[in-house]
Amino acid sequence: MGKKAKKEAETRCNEPFEPLPVEGKTPETVVLLLSSQEEDILVKACEAIYTYAEKGDDNKCYLLGLGALEPLCKLISNNNRLVRRNAFMALGIMATNGEVKSALKKKDVIPSIIDKLSLEEDTVVHEFATLCLASLSVDFVCKVQIFDNKGLPPLIQLLSSPDPDVKNNSLEIIFNLVQDQKSRQAVHESGGIPPLLExxxxxxxxxxxxxxxxxxxxxxxADTCNTFREEQGFEKLMEILSNTDFSDLHAGTLQVVANCLSDSESLQLIHKDGGLKRLMEFVLTPNTPAIQSNAVKCITRVAHSSENRKLLHEHNVEKVLVELLSVADISVQTATCQAVSIMSFHLASKDSFRDLGGIPAVVQLLNNESLVLKEAAAQALSYLTHSNQLNMFAVYEAGGHEVLVQQLNGSGLRTLANSAATLGNMAAQEVIRCSILSLGAVKALVEPLNSTDTQLLVNTTRCLAVLTCDTEARAELQSAGGLHPLVNLLRSYHKEVLHNACWAISVCASDGPAAVEMCTFGALEMLQEINQSVNRRSRFSKLAMISLLNSNLSAKYSLTSHLASTDLICDGFYDVGKARAGQRILTLEEMSKQPVNEHRPIIVVNTAAEETVETEERQSNASETDTSSKAERRTPRKKKEEDKQKDEPLPEKPWKMMDDVSLQLLIKEAKESIIPLTDEREQCAALARLVSEAMGGAVEMERLHEYPWVLHLSELKFQLQANVVPIGLISKGIYGHRALLFKCLADCIGLSCTLVRGEYNRAWNEVLLFNREERPAQPCRYTVDLMHQPGSLMAPNTLAAVQYQTI
Known part of the structure; x- marks a missing residue:
């Protein structure tokens, strides 16, 4: 038997269901109804939600807790127009609450909302859809989503909606979006300027x-400004500015005008339409501070053109600006100072501001508590005093320099930079510079040298370069520790910072101690690197290098192998040998503290007559081994110290340069025997013989290799227990030693000569003498023989001169 067939399922009853009236008495019930499949119920449920939410934020939050947000986000895409409209009404009114908005941001609802902004949609949907987006658009992530989902074009279309609420909401969203650059560009690309103007x-x-x-x-x-001009934007703005009924819009309108005036075509357009005259009227007529400050900003924009500055000057704008400086509003005063700064590019305006009493008024604003105003006032003074001597003294007479120096301590970066710029301008006048220095400006400028702000560094270094032309100022900068950060600025790749730093260094290098200290910080090495760079070198870096070397002849001789006749050797000069490019040259003190080594000795010059026990004892020991005629001239003085307890540690004595009594005696002898000679040739020859005698006498060229100068110097180093040897102790010297001694003695007695270093310890002196054989007599440079025929003078490029200078 086959299986019994299953009874077919009963078909659904075709009898109509009697409608059941539903009455929701609680929010919970209504929220449940949002999940209904019946459109009529959904329409009524959404409407009830809207009515309940509209009564307050507590109701909105309660609905959020009941889970109303999720079904509403779905219902805004429902096919039924009434359901969509009421769902948008409920969602839009709920989105105005902060907690609801935070929850809404986590849902991917923005694309669905934007999709319903089409013109075919109901106006009510537009109103509440834009209300929802307006709430969300204050958040950065939501702004990005709106932009990425192409929300701007439909929003711009809705600016022409007949409904004012839709316009307002759409405008609010666009305003929030255009805080970002890409949205600003998209607005004018999407045709947003005409409806905004409308x-x-x-x-x-x-x-x-x-x-x-x-x-x-x-x-x-910039592109938007072009579109703005093409859409007759200026004409429409001028209509607003000319209408007194729209006085509440004048401040904002002037701000838009100020933005567009950076464009040259706009400037011509506004001038042609009488806009410039209207702007002057706004400045002249007492108005609200916002209107006055924005009108001044417009004038400032206009004044960026030299042609317009001339035009404004002809309209006596300086008189108006000086009057505005006394307006008791910080925004107006700040805008006016900025206008003064720009107008100061016109030379005649600088004089007008001074003649009208504007400079004391600006100086007075430096005392204001507003940092923005102080910055603008200091900037105005920097432009007013630039290349204008009378304005410099006007600021000085108003006491401006005192306030500006005070502002070098603890002010904002821009105020500090502007103050330094103004002081740098004023310091060009000696009287003002002395007053600025007396107020402690140099010390105050040290800390800004450590800044990373380029404009501050540019102005600070320039100010220091002008101030430190005074000897006391250079000493103050050195004692305040300003040389190290100044040298560090040589590492800057900012062109103007580097130029000004080199300028300041070249000025400070006028003092020998400052030059030596800067060299210890690596200034020479950095300048060598800069001057080898095609992109970084300049006349400033070359000047700084020359100034440093001229004040540090030891480094100059080591690096360039040449001292000119104007380079006068003085105490503390030392010959460390030829330095390699980029090699740091140690100071004499640093080399004196090094343990004795096998390298060539450092030859030092010291003509001072200071007495130190340790030095005299070492010189005496060294002199006892010297059997030459020079030993007879050496008369070391010995002193004995009192005995001290062996267990008591001796305080470390400050380093002192070793005395050189023998050199002192040589100088005395040179002055007594050579200065009385009237003929310059005789003086050169006599000095050459004196030097030769002091360093072992004449040596035949063929027997030069037998001359024991190396052993002699090694013995001196051992006896002195030092790598530094005073030149007066050398009794067996060759080319380099004799040439250095000749230069030293010649400089002491006023005999002009150079010092030139060649290769392999060769060095020689050149003197400029008139050649008697020529008629008329012509000056000729001669090489002085100190080795083989002491006193003979060798003409340039002769065989004798070449043999003397080379191996």
């Missing part, structure tokens, strides 16, 4: 103000 005529002040605020943002973009 909204300026709205009957609703809120829409007008919001449209102006949006235009203020979008007109910061």
């Amino acid at each position: 909204l300026l005529k709205s009957d609703f002040p809120a829409i007008q103000h919001l449209a102006l605020k949006t235009l203020q943002n979008v007109t910061t973009d």
